[in-house]
Amino acid sequence: MIGKTAVDNSLSNSVQKKSVIETKPKRKISIPKLLIYAVLIAMAIICFIPFLMMLVNATRSNEAILSGFTLLPGSAIVENYQTMMSYINIWAGFKNSLIISVLVTLLSGYFSALTAYGFAFYVFKGKNAMFVFMLVMMMVPGQLGLIGFYELCKNLGILDTYIPLIIPAAASPFVVFFLRQYILTTLHPSLIEAARIDGASEFKIFHTIAIPIMMPAIATMSIFTFIGSWNNYIMPLVVLFSPEKFTLPVLMGFLKGSQVAQNLGSMYLGIAISVVPIMIAFLFLSKYIVNSISAGSIKE
Amino acid sequence: MKNLNRYGYFFIAPFWLVFLVFSIYPVALTFYYSFTNYTGSGEAQLVGLANYKRLLTDTYFVEAFFNTWKIWGVNFALQMGLALILAMIFSDMRVKLKGIAFFRAIFYLPNLITISSVALLFGILLDWQHGSLNMMLMKLGIISDPINWLNEPTSAQLSISLILTWMWFGHSFIVVMAGVSGISKDYYEAALIDGANRWQTFSKITIPLLKPILLYIMITSLIGGLQLFDLPMLLTDGIGSPDGSLNTMVLYLYNQAFKYNNYGYAAAVAYGLFVITLIFSAFIFKGMYGKERKQPRQV
DSSP, X not given: OHHHXXXXXXXXXXXXXXXXXXXXXXXXXXXXXXXXXXXXXXXXXXXXXXXXXXXXXXXSOHHHHHHOOOSSOOSOHHHHHHHHHHHOOHHHHHHHHHHHHHHHHHHHHHHHHHHHHHHHHOOOTTHHHHHHHHHHHHTSOGXXXXXXXXXXXXXXXXXTSSHHHHGGGGOOHHHHHHHHHHHHHHSOHHHHHHHHHTTOOHHHHIIIIIHHHHHHHHHHHHHHHHHHHHHOOHHHHHHOOOGGGOOHHHHHHHHHHSGGGGXXXXXXXXXXXXXXXXXXXXXXXXXXXXXXXXXXXXXX | OOOOTTHHHHXXXXXXXXXXXXXXXXXXXXXXXXXXXXXXXXXXXXXXXXXXHHHHHOHHHHHHHHHHHHHHHHHHHHHHHHHHHHHHHHHOXXXXXXXXXXXXXXXXXXXXXXXXXXXXXXXXXXXXXXXXHHXXXXXXXXXXSOOOGGGSHHHHHHHHHHHHHHHHHHHHHHHHHHHHHTSOHHHHHHHHHTTOOHHHHIIIIIHHXXXXXXXXXXXXXXXXXXXXXXHHHHXXXXXXXXTTTTOOHHHHHHIIIIITOOHHHHHHHHHHHHHHHHHHHHHHHHHHHHXXXXXXXXX
16 A cells, blocks of 8 residues: 555656646746756767667677777678577577566565465464564675575585576565555455455465455566566576576676677677567556656655 | 464465575575685584684775775765756756656666676677777767776776666666655745745755655665676676776675685675675664754754
């Protein structure tokens, strides 16, 4: 609810702004305003120009890139692609990253909802102590346990598998915390009581009543879980050894040390392939992502 | 009705099972290793506080500490400055800019891109002889000779700071704007009627009311900044070149453990980093809220 009100606030604000603009008579655009727009557009160009250089250079041959700078595309994209693919299979990295990130997002969403519901609607011994302990552990940076984590995986024989990258997502303290706050304000206990009287089992209540109510909050958290997992570099770098199992970020590091690095056009193309899908996804989701960031920070 | 509260344990059991095995146990195991000379194979022998003593006198760790701070500090000042200026412009009732959604999206975009791709991209864009940045600047006549960005300590650190700013100012801007939209419009209208100028409105109304949000940005940015790894790892040779200037604390931790097999010492580095993060987070909290308590007395 808290997260939701933040989104609602920003929505109602923009509605207010719109109505104010519409009711006032149109004035001439002043010079300071023009200047501000010029600066903002310049900033937008600076933000985008590294990507533009990347896209342009991805279509140019190595020789063309070495000989000079231009923002006009070349015609060597097919050759660049063939050169890159002869050394690494970028789509395999793509597939690996996708499998891991999707599973991580599902596990984190489901088990965090389960845990949040348990913390929110049952009274049991040690509940508060466990919750506080979880909050304290939330402050601990991921690198603190890195060496112990590696040793644990070695002893369990799960190095060079996806298990250490996926299973830990079932315990995401921050998501549990966020969902607990959310369900406490959105789900009234009387609804649970009513379902119990109707004879529903505890887990059925969770699956048919709590999960649908929590869905907006789960979706918000899922975006960040997915992005976090997709961009994670240090964990797969430590855990995975076989190139065919590499995730996209590790594959990018591998690309740098490989012979592809000799051919700049192929390098740019490889980077572009890792970047463009995220850009396209963002094109459709930008409003939702921006609102989620706003909601997440207000709640803090 | 029978007591259903025991179900609570069933609901939280999977979480705790995974949490104990994959989060708490590794943290505890790392703590144990920090008192040993473990090298990744064979028996770990207890060496008492030797690793921590070494940590305090290790010039590479001290260097990594200052490098991390320099890189983060420059980036944070720029990132926050930009975010606040943008927030000031977009929240100004007198200017009423359009297109905030468009600019927000463009400014935020770099934040979503995989950092290792960003590092790789800038690695070749910043290349001394063949990098597009030098070529563009020379074509525009801004510089006459190519600058070897990543070969000189100051410019290499500055490059990382600027890349981080590029990645994060849009995020900070969104968070600041979320805070601004939560401030009641009445304050601004009152300020307008009282004849306050833009700077007064911003410094006397917006900033004080944004304190919790600014604290949130600062602490999350600090925690993220102290863990800086991907960029320095992939921009140069992975051990902190040029001249150790890109040797950050987590890069040092990673190399000690997985490059030199000094697991015991690397564990102590991890705990050193943790203590540093705690201390500075506490400082920020105190700095932000300590002042607040004094204010009523001054009035």
